[in-house]
Amino acid sequence: MNIYFCGSIRGGRDLAVTYEKMIDMLGSYGKVLTEHLGSDEEIESNDRVLTDKEIHDRDLQWIVESDLLVADVTVPSLGVGYEIGRAIEMGKPILCLIKQDSEYTISAMIAGSDSVEMKYYKRVEEVKDLFEAFFSTHAPHRTS
Amino acid sequence: MNIYFCGSIRGGRDLAVTYEKMIDMLGSYGKVLTEHLGSDEEIESNDRVLTDKEIHDRDLQWIVESDLLVADVTVPSLGVGYEIGRAIEMGKPILCLIKQDSEYTISAMIAGSDSVEMKYYKRVEEVKDLFEAFFSTHAPHRTS
Numbered sequence: 001m002n003i004y005f006c007g008s009i010r011g012g013r014d015l016a017v018t019y020e021k022m023i024d025m026l027g028s029y030g031k032v033l034t035e036h037l038g039s040d041e042e043i044e045s046n047d048r049v050l051t052d053k054e055i056h057d058r059d060l061q062w063i064v065e066s067d068l069l070v071a072d073v074t075v076p077s078l079g080v081g082y083e084i085g086r087a088i089e090m091g092k093p094i095l096c097l098i099k100q101d102s103e104y105t106i107s108a109m110i111a112g113s114d115s116v117e118m119k120y121y122k123r124v125e126e127v128k129d130l131f132e133a134f135f136s137t138h139a140p141h142r143t144s
Numbered sequence: 145m146n147i148y149f150c151g152s153i154r155g156g157r158d159l160a161v162t163y164e165k166m167i168d169m170l171g172s173y174g175k176v177l178t179e180h181l182g183s184d185e186e187i188e189s190n191d192r193v194l195t196d197k198e199i200h201d202r203d204l205q206w207i208v209e210s211d212l213l214v215a216d217v218t219v220p221s222l223g224v225g226y227e228i229g230r231a232i233e234m235g236k237p238i239l240c241l242i243k244q245d246s247e248y249t250i251s252a253m254i255a256g257s258d259s260v261e262m263k264y265y266k267r268v269e270e271v272k273d274l275f276e277a278f279f280s281t282h283a284p285h286r287t288s
Contacts, residue, residue: 008220108153
């Protein structure tokens with residue numbers, strides 16, 4: 001199973017360590033196509049040699065190839081919003097995660113969309129149960 | 145002609161005054177459905193009584209009814225990214241504006257998308273010529 005994980009890159013890296021932990025957890029369900037997102041060094045070595053168009057086209061193709069999307073939507077990010085918008089068009093199941101008590105306010109365009117499943121977490125460890133519920137609904141016969 | 149203007153709300157209001165000036169300029173080309181975006185008071189009185197779902201569904205319907213989109217993508221915003229993603233699905237012409245020398249870095253998912261026209265500005269006054277070029281291409285027989 002292919003999983004597309006979305007997190008903020010140029011919008012801000014406040015939650016990079018959290019992304020890395022989420023990507024680790026997601027690895028037990030399938031292949032995380034965007035696994036470089038948890039590490040600044042990996043992003044740098046992956047994307048440094050690519051133009052913005054090459055990054056865009058690769059990421060969009062990865063969304064096409066994914067069975068579902070998991071997005072941390074805590075930090076405002078144009079790219080994450082864009083990816084969610086495009087994934088809705090493709091009919092992908094989408095789980096949006098928000099860290100509670102952060103300095104940010106979630107957009108009404110995400111919080112108010114019927115096409116995404118939105119869940120709050122306080123500590124990243126809580127996300128494990130949210131993943132379990134999401135994958136048992138949307139990928140019950142998983143083979144990782 | 146209906147115009148959908150996108151700017152950051154919950155992502156950050158740094159450019160609210162710029163949005164207001166852009167919306168004023170756009171008024172000479174048609175009806176700006178999101179004209180409340182330039183003013184915190186207007187947003188407050190428009191959206192205060194609505195749920196996130198009501199805001200989302202209203203804004204998405206406005207995109208459907210729009211002939212084209214104009215987005216200021218300087219400030220990272222989930223909502224703006226989402227709206228651009230959904231508008232691409234609908235085949236709308238999209239102009240993305242970026243303030244040069246700002247503290248932010250534009251997402252590769254916007255900068256690298258063939259489905260948007262991206263233009264830089266330093267002072268908001270320069271945007272007038274960018275609008276003129278965009279509307280003369282995409283709405284040459286405008287009636288405002």
